[in-house]
Amino acid sequence: MELTSILQGIISLVLILGLSPLFVGLVNKQKAIFTGRIGASLLQPYYELMKLIKKETINATSSSFISAVTPMINFIAVVIAAAMLPISFAHPLISFEGDIILFAYMLGLARFFQVLAAMDIGSSFEGMGAAREATFAVFAEPIFFFTVGSIAFISGFTSIYDIYHSIRLDNLSFVVFIIVCSISVFILAVTECSRMPVDDPNTHLELTMIHEVMILDNSGIDLFLYQYSSYIKLFIYVILEASFFYPFAVQSYTLGIIIFLVVIFILSAALAAVETITSRFKMKNIPHYLLFATAIGILNLLIYTFTR
Amino acid sequence: MDTLFYSLLLQLSSIAAGIFFTEKKKSSAASHILLLAGLITGFIAALTALINSDFTLKDIQMFGISNNLFRFDALGLYFLCIIQLVAIPTTIYSYSYLKHYIEKGKSVRSNLVFYAVLLVSTQLVVVANHAIFFLVCWEVMSTSAYLGMNFEKGKKEVQTGSFYYLVMSHVVVFLLYIFFFLLHNQTNSWLFSDFHLLSGTGDLFIVLYALSLIAFGMKAGFMPFHFWLPRAHPIAPTVFSAFLSGIIIKTGIYGILRTFQFLNPAPEWLGWLVLAVGMISAVYGVWYALAQHDIKSLLAYHSVENIGIIGIGIGIGFIGSAYHSIPIQILGFGGALLHTLNHAIFKSLLFVGSGVIYQNLGTRNIEQMGGLVHYGKYFVVLFLIGSIAISGIPPFNGFISEFIIYNGFFTTAKELENYYPLLMLISAVGLAFVGGLAVACFTKINSIMFLGKERKEVKHFKISFYEYLSLGIFALLCIVIGFYPQPFIGVVNKVLIDGFVPAAPSSSLLNINWQLLSIIFITVIAGIILIYLWKKSIQKKYGRRISTAWGCGYEGLNPRMQYTASSYADELNEISKSVLGYHKKVIAQNDIFPAKGSFESHSDDLVDKKILLPVFKSFSEFIARIKFLSYTDIRYYIAFILIIITIYSLIAFLWS
Incomplete structure (x- = not known):
């Protein structure tokens, strides 16, 4: 790897880490506007993160070293996953044959410890959240493979960068395929990042939460790491979504960046709209919702295979 | 490979140590030390042979003579290395495990003997070259595992569980006999090194594969044949269940891979x-x-x-x-x-x-x-x-x-x-x-x-x-x-x-980029250490304390209110409950003053409960029905024998 591509990778990673709170601010701002409020500043998530660092850390009485190490492992795993994603045509920092598997499994590592840390508290609230997270993750995993993974199997590339850049728009059935894939990825993003129809990030009742309840008993620097990594994770899925549209840029850096920004804006509006007009599903309906996304993926793939 | 032979001898000598020392503690220590010494020398010998030798030139020989009983090719040595590598820590644990029983005054002699026999026979299985020798080692391996399993033989579940294992092992051996006889018929040799059939052999090729996959697959525990694993493992002494799960089921994998070498x-x-x-x-x-x-x-x-x-x-x-x-x-x-x-x-x-x-x-x-x-x-x-x-x-x-x-x-x-x-x-x-x-x-x-x-x-x-x-x-x-x-x-x-x-x-x-993968993993560790240092300094500045967990203001939380394993897995189990045989039993009174309630959840193995047990049951019913044929009078039996002999002779006569 030459120096420029490493530099590109580092800049991409810094951008992802730097902009991810802004995206959350953007979503919240639009949500406020949709509901007729003025809303907090776009930079509010940054202020909140800064505030969290300065707070005292409180650990529950029955918690162990798991509670102490998990925020760090969670954060690092998410950052490593973020380092595999391309922004525009920049080479990501980590890119090798088969990195799509490492990407999925790094997020798996984060989830493994997140669930353990929730159970570490020894409270039913956290246990409930952990059980839900583990259950829904089982159904969310196949969606990733049926979307991004299916392009990998069709194109023969196994690195996320190559997979996205193998997308060509000259074949109509492939275009339809990509569009349906992007819908599935949106559903996946909503699930994995605990957004609206699956989980309500702003709920006030412990029994109805998934992600928030798992970090209920964390504060200070631990909560900072959890919140920041959940922001990054949301941004990761946004980039997975935005990357579908790079082919429109026809190998031009600036056009790629413009597309990136436009897609991000559209997605934040979509998230805000969904969160304004829908309410959270019943917990027992969430697997159906996820299986629906999987079914779309399978159907899409079958249609593509036979109309090619 | 002479070292390997001596290492096996060393391991076998541990049996003698186990038997002849009268004091239990000493005998356990002596036999474990001998076993470990044997395993370590054997592991070093096998590993150096595996790494250094160029298998394309010639087979590795024992004592300089080419004998037909053993063959040290790469596959066999690879499995031999796995066995010895895993057996070393298991043996270390075994010493501490048996110490608990010795302190309780229980005799551990049988455990020592069967464990050593199991180890040696398993190692021989993967280097055997002669089919009959292989089968003998295989049988010794299965039987010693069965005998070792029966350590706490007073318990009812131990008897049924180990019996499941014994029956399974014998079905496997029976199928393997047919498998090797068929191979012998085709190649006129008993040696693994001579077994080689091309796929043009037709139906026999498929029959051989079917036999091998069923027999070795049963040992390995592939799905319809997995029924013995959840029965045998829980009841075996931990040393045996670790060895059974770590190694013995892998001999099934070894068998399938060998079959592929014969028939490809x-x-x-x-x-x-x-x-x-x-x-x-x-x-x-x-x-x-x-x-x-x-x-x-x-x-x-x-x-x-x-x-x-x-x-x-x-x-x-x-x-x-x-x-x-x-x-x-x-x-x-x-x-x-x-x-x-x-x-x-x-x-x-x-x-x-x-x-x-x-x-x-x-x-x-x-x-x-x-x-x-x-x-x-x-x-x-x-x-x-x-x-x-x-x-x-x-x-x-x-x-x-x-x-x-x-x-x-x-x-x-x-x-x-x-x-x-x-x-x-x-x-x-x-x-x-x-x-x-x-x-x-x-x-x-x-x-x-x-x-x-x-x-x-x-x-x-x-x-x-x-x-x-x-x-x-x-x-x-x-x-x-x-x-x-x-x-x-x-x-x-x-x-x-x-x-x-x-x-x-x-x-x-x-060609897979292993180096980059290592770098990424090391980065993960380094990153965790860096964040840890930062976190410590932040915590020093802004403080850290321990406090009770959030309970919605309820103070009387007790450990029984924690999430349980059943509740954790319930949602996933519900989804495929028909296959898992997952069922729950709730006893609760919903009166104004609730009485004591209870909850249990179980999962029954589909193959075990729905297929095997009914089959065995109907078989034993059939046997019961033809029981009227068993008389006390010997003359009836002589008549039966005569009838059977007549039928056989007629068949033989008509056949030719």
């Missing part, structure tokens, strides 16, 4: 069959595991899952061989071989861990555990390493072998094109689904057993030095293979080039 190339549909069976074993193995409360039967079902993953690798290899594609074969068989080693390591770790817990708490039910992390922090760390590795999560060894299998999927899709990308994608999704379920399952057992508050009072939780040593060696192996897989990959590649794809050496296994 495999037809393509066979590859798909093995792949499908592997996938079903993997998915339902882990799903059944999720529904278990008994730690050992949970781990036994996890063996089914991992054997399934190995089967997926073998299936890919078979498909590759049908298309004469070397990269596909290398990745498929390579993934299977490395996963065999990996599973042997982390499954033994987990079984030894479960044994430590059982001896301290006296129960195998995870619903009665909890909060053990406050008693043995380092023990939990070691068990956690095994759990992460078995879930296939980076940066430990389970990820490496699953990564190779994923690469096998990708390569198959790329090389064969057509409708293969679709099929391979579905397989990849299946493996990812298995991974998700494994995460759910291992977060369940780790969190219920170790985290939170203790559900039942823990009287003492002591872990001896030898237990730590044994677990530590296993955990270290998990870490080393995870962070620095190159040498292990190199060995696997060598085995493949020698035994499976002798044509052009391909480097598709070595």
Whole structure:
């Protein structure tokens, strides 16, 4: 790897880490506007993160070293996953044959410890959240493979960068395929990042939460790491979504960046709209919702295979 | 290979030490030291032979003469290395395990003897070259495992469980006899090195494969034949269940791979069959595991899952061989071989861990555990390493072998094109689904057993030095293979080039960017350390304290209010409850003043309950019905014999 591509990778990673709170601010701002409020500043998530660092850390009485190490492992795993994603045509920092598997499994590592840390508290609230997270993750995993993974199997590339850049728009059935894939990825993003129809990030009742309840008993620097990594994770899925549209840029850096920004804006509006007009599903309906996304993926793939 | 012979002698001499020392403690120590010495010398000899020798030139010989009983080819040596490598820490643990029984005044002589016989016979199985010798070793291995299992023979469940195992072993041996006789008929030789049939042999080829896959698959525990694992493992002494799950079921994998060497190339549909069976074993193995409360039967079902993953690798290899594609074969068989080693390591770790817990708490039910992390922090760390590795999560060894299998999927899709990308994608999704379920399952057992508050009072939780040593060696192996897989990959590649794809050496296994993977994993560790230092300094500045957990203002929280294993897994179990035989029993009174209620949940094995037991039952009913033929008068029997002889003679007469 030459120096420029490493530099590109580092800049991409810094951008992802730097902009991810802004995206959350953007979503919240639009949500406020949709509901007729003025809303907090776009930079509010940054202020909140800064505030969290300065707070005292409180650990529950029955918690162990798991509670102490998990925020760090969670954060690092998410950052490593973020380092595999391309922004525009920049080479990501980590890119090798088969990195799509490492990407999925790094997020798996984060989830493994997140669930353990929730159970570490020894409270039913956290246990409930952990059980839900583990259950829904089982159904969310196949969606990733049926979307991004299916392009990998069709194109023969196994690195996320190559997979996205193998997308060509000259074949109509492939275009339809990509569009349906992007819908599935949106559903996946909503699930994995605990957004609206699956989980309500702003709920006030412990029994109805998934992600928030798992970090209920964390504060200070631990909560900072959890919140920041959940922001990054949301941004990761946004980039997975935005990357579908790079082919429109026809190998031009600036056009790629413009597309990136436009897609991000559209997605934040979509998230805000969904969160304004829908309410959270019943917990027992969430697997159906996820299986629906999987079914779309399978159907899409079958249609593509036979109309090619 | 003379050293190997002496090492086996050394191991056998441990039997003598076990028998002749009258004092129990001394006899146990002496025989374990002899076993360990034998195993270590044997391991070094086998490993140097595996690494240094160039198998293409000639077979490695014992005592300079070429004898037909043994053959040290790469595949055999690879399995020999796995056996010895895993047996060393297991033996260390065995010493500490038996010490508990010696302190209680129980005789451990039988355990010592059968364990040594089991070790030696298993090592002989994988280097045997003569079919009859192989069968003898196989039989000794099965029988000594059965006898060792019966350590606590007073218990009813021990008798039934070990009987299941005995019956299974004999069905396997019966099928293997037919298998080898058929092979002998075709090749006029009893030697493995001479067995080689081409796929043009027609029906016999398929019959042989079917026999081998059923027999060895039963030993390995592939899905419809997995029924004996969850019965036999929980009741065996921990040393035996660790060895059974780590090693003995791998001899089934060894057998399947040997069969492939005899009969290749495999037809393509066979590859798909093995792949499908592997996938079903993997998915339902882990799903059944999720529904278990008994730690050992949970781990036994996890063996089914991992054997399934190995089967997926073998299936890919078979498909590759049908298309004469070397990269596909290398990745498929390579993934299977490395996963065999990996599973042997982390499954033994987990079984030894479960044994430590059982001896301290006296129960195998995870619903009665909890909060053990406050008693043995380092023990939990070691068990956690095994759990992460078995879930296939980076940066430990389970990820490496699953990564190779994923690469096998990708390569198959790329090389064969057509409708293969679709099929391979579905397989990849299946493996990812298995991974998700494994995460759910291992977060369940780790969190219920170790985290939170203790559900039942823990009287003492002591872990001896030898237990730590044994677990530590296993955990270290998990870490080393995870962070620095190159040498292990190199060995696997060598085995493949020698035994499976002798044509052009391909480097598709070595070409995976292992170096970058190691760098990433080291970055993860370095990053965690850096953040830790930062976090410490922040906490110093702004403070850290311990406080009670949030309970919505309710003060009277008690350990029984924690989330349980049943409630954790309930949602997933409900989804496939018809297959899992998952059922719940709730006794509750919803009056104004509720009385004492109860709840239980169970999972019945489908094959065991719905297929095997009814078949056996109807068979015994049939036997009962023809019982009227058994008379006390000897003249009837003589009449029967005469009738039978007449029928036989008539057949013989008409046949010619």
